[in-house]
Amino acid sequence: MLKAKTEDTVKHTPFNDREINKETEAFLKTYAKNQDHALKIFIGLFKGHWGKMLLSALFCFIKSAHIWILPLVTANIIDLVTMRPADTGKRLILNLVVAFTALLLNIPFHVLHVKYFSIARRSMEAGLRGAMIRKLQQLSISFHKEMQSGKIQSKVMRDVEAVENLSSQIFSNAVETLFNIVITIIILLQKNVTVFFLFMLTIPVALLVMEPFKKRMRNNNHLFRREIETTSSQVMDMVELVPVTRAHALENNEIQKLTTRVANVADHGYRLDMIQAWFGSINWVTFYFFQTVCLAFSAYFALRGKISIGDIALYQSYFGSLVSRVGAMISLLPIISKGTESIYSIGEILNSYKVEEYNGKEKLPILRGEYRFEHINFHYQDDDRPILRDLSLTVQAGETIALVGESGSGKSTLVNMAIGFFKPDSGDIFIDGKNIQDLDLHDYRRQIAVVPQNTILFNGTIRDNITYGLPGVSEERIAAAVEAANLTRVIAMLPDGLDTQIGEHGDKLSGGQRQRISIARAIIRDPRAIIFDEATSALDSVSEAEIQEAINNLTADRTTFIVAHRLSTIRRADKIAVMQNGECVEYGTYDQLMAQKGAFYTYKTMQS
DSSP states (O other): OHHHHHHHHHHTOSOOHHHHHHHHHHHHHHHHHOTTOHHHHHHHTTTTOHHHHHHHHHHHHHHTHHHHHHHHHHHHHHHHHHHOOTTHHHHHHHHHHHHHHHHHHHHHHHHHHHHHHHHHHHHHHHHHHHHHHHHHHHBOHHHHHHSOHHHHHHIIIIIHHHHHHHHHHIIIIIHHHHHHHHHHHHHHHHHOHHHHHHHHTHHHHHHHHHHHHHHHHHHHHHHHHHHHHHHHHHHHHHHHTHHHHHHTTOHHHHHHHHHHHHHHHHHHHHHHHHHHHHHHHHHHHHHHHHHHHHHHHHHHHHHTTSSOHHHHHHHHHHHHHHHHHHHHHHTTHHHHHHHHHHHHHHHHHHTOOOBOOOTTOBOOSSOOOOEEEEEEEEOOTTOOSOSEEEEEEEEOTTOEEEEEESTTSSHHHHHHHHHTSSOOSEEEEEETTEEGGGBOHHHHHTTEEEEOSSOOOOSSBHHHHHTTTOTTOOHHHHHHHHHHTTOHHHHHHSTTGGGOBOOGGGTTSOHHHHHHHHHHHHHTTOOSEEEEESTTTTSOHHHHHHHHHHHHHHTTTSEEEEEOSOGGGGTTOSEEEEEETTEEEEEEOHHHHHHHTSHHHHHHHHHO
């Protein structure tokens, strides 16, 4: 029964993909319009949910009625007990009925208040994360190279959580506090104007208490957030490097490095805690000083016969409630500071301009595969050293070109430009005669395949990794790709065949097996152009020969770029480009370059 009830609850959840996508698009616009205005951004996050927020506020008002009703009932009962009018019994019962009713109303209306507010808050949370995920997929590769994955993870999870916590604290506490203050003011104006003005003094005092701490909290929250992001990134690096660390007995080095980093986080957290401690303590003493003053005034008025004994309890209850509520509002300052910092942190992703725009760009219905690089110059950001220098190169459709040269000569940068990951500082790249700047790269990339040097696999089955992004692929196509990539014998030895779980990043497989899966993923897409970036680097000599045959079959009638250090793998390439210091110093067939006895001949001789 419990399971059925849980499933039923999940089934009727108010969230779905369509709604979250609407939120996602709205948030991207909200951040774009209000880049430097945290308050406007925060308010914009709830656009479309104000009806639910108003309902939640109404139910909050009703469920909080006991907070201002119970002091009135208490004062009435004290006066009834001390004065003993003729109808004391009836009036006692009436007051108690009112008190119990106010208490019982809290249950259904609290649930309704939470329900409607939760829908708005959780939609905001999911939509904000969805907006970040969408933007991360739109941002250029250069952005991802500059922004560490640990920092991105911290922004998507920790910063969104901070914004969600900010909304929860502000809308829940602020609404309830506002209602109680308004009701308290109305009652006090009717009861005693002098006490009312004493109450009103708390507002300027609250502002004075907040002012010295605002800037310090904001600055320390910024530093603390930066430390958390850096530490998160380094922890992810540490986990990735565990096999290397263990193999070289460097555990203590990593422990020391991360312990120092964790100590820095603790230090910044301690400073923030101490600022908040001083702020909270001064805040508490100030307001309870006013409550004590109120008690003295109430006692004085009662002795003079200007108020009843019950009114002393009434004023103390209201002042205590007001002090606690205003104190709670002031104590939100650290949460507001943290939430504001997180809003700006999220903006580092949502406001980034490094986006690949496809709107209005030309689509290539069928890629022929002709590439022309004209006078390409390129250097990476924050590095003045040129990677490509006045490079010109032409690759005919269906031609296989191999790029060889020392590490850092610009080979991988050139193929990344062919994919569209990087834009040249100057010069032009033409694909089928059209400038790459004018093409819809999203559509273009559907017709190419890439086999990177560092195989990228995700936690799942071999089947999932081979058919990634291709739902409904037939078993025949999968089998053909598996055979072409020389995976048949490997899969036959695995306990669950194609459905074998490969672990995180494929760590249950050998390097060669992971590379073959990557090649099968490329083969099954039947691309018009294919890029191999050191595709056989992780294979032994036997597997390399078998994979090379598969590559030769795959590259027939397809434009192919092969980045290679092992020159034996490129003998059958139509053309070979020899790269040195970002320039193409030799270009021709294998036999032509060997006959020239130049740079290529030197490389080949060294590997023989």
